[in-house]
Amino acid sequence: MSRRAQENLVAVLLLAVFAGFLMLSFRYGAKARMIPIPVAVVSMLLVAAQLILQNTRHGVHLNIDPAEFFRGGKGVDHAGAGQGAVSGEEGDAGSPSLDDTRTTKEPGGSEWTAIGMVALFVGMVWFLGLLAAVFLFVTGYVLLARRKWMVALMCGGAIEITVYAFFVNLLHLQVNDGWLFEFLNK
Amino acid sequence: MQGLQALLTVQSLVYLTLGVLFGLVVGFLPGLGGIVAMALLLPFISGVEPAAALSLLLGAWVATDYGSSITGILFNVPGAAKSLTAMFDGYPMTRRGEGARALAASCTANLVGGIVGAVCLTVTLPFMRAIMLALGPSEYFMMAVWGLSVLAIFTDGSMLKGFAAAGLGLLVSFVGMDPVTGTARYTLGTMYLIDGVDFTVAVIGLFAISQMMTLYVKGGSILERSATKVTASAWEGVKDVFRHWRLVLQSSVLGLFIGVLPGVGATVGGLAAYAQAMRSSRHPERFGKGAVEGIIAPDATTAANAGGGLVPTLGFGIPGGESMAILMSAFITMGIAPGREMLEKHLDVTFTIVWIIVGASIIVAVIGVATANVIAKVTMIPGNIMIPAVLAICFVGAYAVRGRLIDVAVAAAFGLVGYLLEKYEYSRSTFVIGMVLGLMVERYLHISLTLYGNLFFITRPWTAVLLALVLFTVIWPFVRLRLQRKQGVAA
Numbered sequence: 018m019s020r021r022a023q024e025n026l027v028a029v030l031l032l033a034v035f036a037g038f039l040m041l042s043f044r045y046g047a048k049a050r051m052i053p054i055p056v057a058v059v060s061m062l063l064v065a066a067q068l069i070l071q072n073t074r075h076g077v078h079l080n081i082d083p084a085e086f087f088r089g090g091k092g093v094d095h096a097g098a099g100q101g102a103v104s105g106e107e108g109d110a111g112s113p114s115l116d117d118t119r120t121t122k123e124p125g126g127s128e129w130t131a132i133g134m135v136a137l138f139v140g141m142v143w144f145l146g147l148l149a150a151v152f153l154f155v156t157g158y159v160l161l162a163r164r165k166w167m168v169a170l171m172c173g174g175a176i177e178i179t180v181y182a183f184f185v186n187l188l189h190l191q192v193n194d195g196w197l198f199e200f201l202n203k
Numbered sequence: 204m205q206g207l208q209a210l211l212t213v214q215s216l217v218y219l220t221l222g223v224l225f226g227l228v229v230g231f232l233p234g235l236g237g238i239v240a241m242a243l244l245l246p247f248i249s250g251v252e253p254a255a256a257l258s259l260l261l262g263a264w265v266a267t268d269y270g271s272s273i274t275g276i277l278f279n280v281p282g283a284a285k286s287l288t289a290m291f292d293g294y295p296m297t298r299r300g301e302g303a304r305a306l307a308a309s310c311t312a313n314l315v316g317g318i319v320g321a322v323c324l325t326v327t328l329p330f331m332r333a334i335m336l337a338l339g340p341s342e343y344f345m346m347a348v349w350g351l352s353v354l355a356i357f358t359d360g361s362m363l364k365g366f367a368a369a370g371l372g373l374l375v376s377f378v379g380m381d382p383v384t385g386t387a388r389y390t391l392g393t394m395y396l397i398d399g400v401d402f403t404v405a406v407i408g409l410f411a412i413s414q415m416m417t418l419y420v421k422g423g424s425i426l427e428r429s430a431t432k433v434t435a436s437a438w439e440g441v442k443d444v445f446r447h448w449r450l451v452l453q454s455s456v457l458g459l460f461i462g463v464l465p466g467v468g469a470t471v472g473g474l475a476a477y478a479q480a481m482r483s484s485r486h487p488e489r490f491g492k493g494a495v496e497g498i499i500a501p502d503a504t505t506a507a508n509a510g511g512g513l514v515p516t517l518g519f520g521i522p523g524g525e526s527m528a529i530l531m532s533a534f535i536t537m538g539i540a541p542g543r544e545m546l547e548k549h550l551d552v553t554f555t556i557v558w559i560i561v562g563a564s565i566i567v568a569v570i571g572v573a574t575a576n577v578i579a580k581v582t583m584i585p586g587n588i589m590i591p592a593v594l595a596i597c598f599v600g601a602y603a604v605r606g607r608l609i610d611v612a613v614a615a616a617f618g619l620v621g622y623l624l625e626k627y628e629y630s631r632s633t634f635v636i637g638m639v640l641g642l643m644v645e646r647y648l649h650i651s652l653t654l655y656g657n658l659f660f661i662t663r664p665w666t667a668v669l670l671a672l673v674l675f676t677v678i679w680p681f682v683r684l685r686l687q688r689k690q691g692v693a694a
Contacts, residue, residue, distance in 0.1 A: 027627045031367060038374045041389055049386040052645045053377050060370030067363040125422030132619060134419070135412060138598060139615045147602060155591040162587030176592050180599050183228075190603050 021071070028068045035061040134158075146195030148185075152177045210254055210558045218255040219559065222262025223566045229263065230270020241530065253537045253552070258559050260533055265317065265563035268505055269571055272309045276498070277302055277581060278593070280411040286505075287632060288473045290410075292490060292497030299493055302579030307440025308495050310571025312451060312502040315444055317564030319455035320507025321557045327459070341659045344647035345669035346461075347640045350471040352676040368629040372637025373644075375400055382642065383649045395609050402638060404601045404610045408617025409624070409631050411597040415590045416622045422586065437575035443495045450480055454500040458507030474636065476504035478676065487683075509560055517553055 018026075039057040042050040141150035156173030160166065184190040210216070222244065241260050248256035271286040276293030289309060296305040351369065378389040379399025390396040444451060454476040461472035480500035481490045490497050516527040534540070539552060601614035624631050651659045651666075660670050 024627055027623065027629075031371070031629075034371065035374070038389065045381075045386050045388055046384055048649065049381050049384045049388060052641075052648065053374060053388070056370050056373045060367055060374070063363050063367045063370065067367070125420050128416075128420055128622075131416040131419045131622075135416065135594070135615050135618055138594060139612050142598065142602075142611050143608060147599060151595045151599065155595050158591035159588060164587065172588055172592065176595050180595065184599055184603050188603060191606055192602075193608055 024071065025068065028064050028071075031064045032061060032068070035064065142193070142195075144196050146198055147192040148177065148181065149195060151180055210258065210555055210562060212252075212254065214252060214255045215258045216562075218251070219258035219262040219562055220566060222259040222264075223266040223563055223570070226263035226266025227270045227567070227570065230267035231273055241533075248533060248536065253539070254555055254559075256533065256537060257556060258562075260530060261556065261559045262563040262566070264530075265313075265506075265509060265560055266567050268502075268509070269310050269313050269567050272313075272498075272502060273306060273578065276305045276309060277579065278411070279414050280407075286473075287635060288477045288501035289498060291477065291632065292492070292494050295491070295493035296495070296498075297579070301439075301493065303437045303575040304440040304443070304495065305498055306575040306579060307437035307572045308443045308498050309440075309502045310568045310575070311441045311444040312454075312499040313506040313571075314564045314568035315451050316455045316458060316503030316506030317509065318561050319452060319503070320459045320510035321561045323456060323459050323507070324510040324513070325554070325557060338665060339651075339654070339663075340647045341651040341655055341663045341666040342669060344644065344651050345660070345666050345673065346471055347643040347647060349669060349673050349676065350474050350636065350640050351644065352673045364627075364629045365633045368624060368631070369633040369637040372634035372639075373641040375405070375634075376638045376641030377645070382646055395607075400613070400638075401604055401610065403604050404614050405617050405638065406635060407597045407601045408614040408619075409621035409635065411593060412614060412618030413621030413625055413631075415594050415597075416618060417625060418586050419590055437572050440495070440575065441572055444499055447496055447499055450483070450496055450500055451503045453479065453483075454503040455507040458504030459511040461504070461508060461511065471640070472504045472508050473501035476500040482679070506564060510557065513553075513556060517556070 035057050038053060039061070042053045042057065138150065138154050141154055144150075145153065152173045155176045156169045159169035159172045164172075185192060210219070225244065241264055244259055244263055248259060251259075268286070272289040272293070274280045275286045275289030277297055279290045279294040293305045293309070296302065374389075376399070378396055379387070380397055381388055387397055457476055457479065458472045461475065477490075477497060477500055480496045481487045484490065484494070484496060486494075512527055516531060539549065598611050598614060601610045602608065604610055621631055623629075624634065655663060660666050
């Protein structure tokens with residue numbers, strides 16, 4: 018899928034979210050919807066403007082600068098220039114196909130794997146409990162990254178001890194036992 | 204001098220150091236912050252001398268500011284809402300090999316801001332009461348709108364996307380029980396959303412988890428060991444603060460006055476200081492790409508804010524924030540009643556508190572500068588060790604907020620949202636700013652309309668002044684661009 022198609026998809030998704038907020042707002046009283054409705058409407062207009070401009074004007078880049086627009090000029094592509102973006106390198110704001118030729122380094126992975134990894138951790142927390150999930154996830158990840166067993170166990174152990182010391186011991190956090198533990202104890 | 208004497212005992216100094224060390228660690232961990240640090244230390248103050256007890260609590264509270272800045276600068280993860288601005292320029296500096304410089308600039312600015320704030324607080328205490336009484340809900344509303352208007356500066360170059368992200372953040376802040384009408388809004392029938400989306404959980408997902416996802420996809424580490432040399436030492440960061448002494452002074456005074464306003468908070472102060480630094484800079488285009496002024500100004504403001512926040516707490520018994528509420532409960536435990544007497548009969552206790560803030564700032568600065576070079580090297584840890592470690596700590600932090608498993612899933616969901624926002628260049632920072640200020644804007648607007656009518660923004664003089672400031676903040680980027688274009692044509 019091209020970058021422009023992806024951007025259009027994201028903009029449409031945002032539009033749908035704002036529309037959802039707007040529709041839900043009409044269920045509430047006048048005071049409760051006084052601020053949300055204008056915010057949703059204005060946000061929808063902004064996203065709609067972004068969507069229209071990026072698709073109807075050739076040569077207009079995807080990051081629309083309204084100041085440039087008001088002056089009738091072309092937009093300027095400010096990829097990677099915003100705060101919080103990984104700066105200093107062009108086009109590396111979360112792009113999955115970053116080409117870093119500076120030095121040999123560990124290769125990156127795919128986006129779907131990254132999403133799956135996060136989902137796996139959440140699933141492990143639910144299934145095994147927080148403490149077990151932390152140890153197994155960290156150890157397993159380091160091991161799968163082709164590190165030695167000892168390194169993996171040390172990393173897993175260090176994080177486990179840190180979590181236990183600060184959160185469980187000091188903060189008296191009540192950790193969940195996990196579905197498996199509860200099932201086995203029935 | 205009596206206030207200083209109470210601090211200069213072995214017990215008080217030991218407790219102060221312990222509090223600072225504890226605060227640094229707590230501030231560094233996601234999901235925790237100043238209020239958690241103080242709450243954890245409350246059981247340890249019973250039976251202890253008041254000066255030592257206050258040293259422990261306030262030392263931890265002051266240190267969490269720098270602790271949460273560390274994560275913003277090194278990992279692009281704000282440890283707290285008030286440390287949002289640390290990552291705007293701190294993280295780009297880290298990527299350039301100037302992490303130690305950024306850390307040292309942050310803690311030194313904290314020190315200078317804390318001292319300036321304490322000195323100004325001492326001098327202006329008699330006038331603060333008058334200022335507080337002059338400002339009401341309509342002014343607080345305008346202050347919150349001012350905080351939102353600063354977005355116009357941050358989103359320079361991607362304004363449509365930036366404001367869309369801010370709008371999304373505002374709407375997310377409205378999820379849950381409306382504090383004005385008691386209506387459950389956008390809860391989709393679930394009990395979980397009755398309390399709204401927890402800010403800490405959302406931030407952990409939006410920044411920490413999404414950042415680790417980005418790092419996984421990109422490969423390598425935050426800072427490549429052999430690719431980018433460390434280009435600036437911690438000492439450079441210290442010198443930067445004194446090079447920009449005017450900016451530090453301006454930001455400190457700004458932080459002091461914003462801190463006086465209960466409920467406005469350090470977040471607005473930090474944003475305002477960042478905007479002010481950008482406006483007064485000769486090269487505003489450097490901001491957001493690793494300008495050290497972008498760290499110095501907000502950190503000085505946040506540090507001075509600490510002193511300002513004491514005024515409503517001590518003088519009126521109105522907590523200037525959540526952490527101040529903990530402090531007030533500590534006062535009551537020690538038999539000290541916050542209120543008018545703190546500024547009249549118990550002025551020595553008030554000055555002890557001021558000196559404690561100064562002392563804590565000094566200790567934080569010494570530890571910060573001494574360890575900046577070492578801490579900055581954390582960014583060279585290989586990604587396949589850092590990613591699982593950070594993810595694990597973040598998910599535990601998300602769980603620790605309310606002890607609910609669903610928060611882990613919500614953090615993961617926000618992680619995905621943050622990844623997409625980052626990839627398609629919708630500013631996560633403006634999203635979070637919208638989340639922070641949304642409820643504040645709504646609450647004070649309703650109160651202002653009820654008290655002063657529909658035209659309150661014109662009929663109240665200070666509100667009208669703040670409205671003019673807001674309009675100036677929104678319009679100025681366009682005017683500046685036009686002027687630059689004219690100068691470019693003329694050249």
